[in-house]
Amino acid sequence: MQYDLEGELERRAEYDYLRTIRAVIYGGLVFAPIGNKLYKFMDTIKFPLSWQPKRLYDTMARVSFDQLVWAPVGIPLYYTSITFMEGYGIPEIKAKLREVYLDTLINNWKVWPLFQAFNFWFTPVRYRLLAVNIISIVWNCYLSIKNQLSNAKVEHSED
Structure with missing residues (x-):
């Protein structure tokens, strides 16, 4: 029997208030703190050598931490x-992470390094998280869609 992913997505296309509530809970209680x-x-991360231009190397160190330490954990x-x-x-x-982790991490690396370089270079420290939260509106939509697609696949694989 052929699995109808399009039909499943159409069935799930109605607005899901619980999905929104879960996103708000994640954003407010998990990610915000x-x-x-x-x-x-x-902001305390500094490039370990005193190479010049220092600001450039400090920004690269922060982006590297964000993408090589935080992203693999945050996803x-x-x-x-x-x-x-x-x-x-x-x-x-476990099944969901096997399904989506690598693809999400790769797509993360297509979006976030350039933005974070700009953010760490130009944005004052007190506004950096705000800047990230603005870009995260679109990123979280992507994550939510990816999550829903993987739910359909994970549920189908259990049958």
């Missing part, structure tokens, strides 16, 4: 949190 501390911490944190709030357990979380 972490992001607040994370961006304060990233599974999002999917794990949302999947748990959807009522799924560890097996579904």
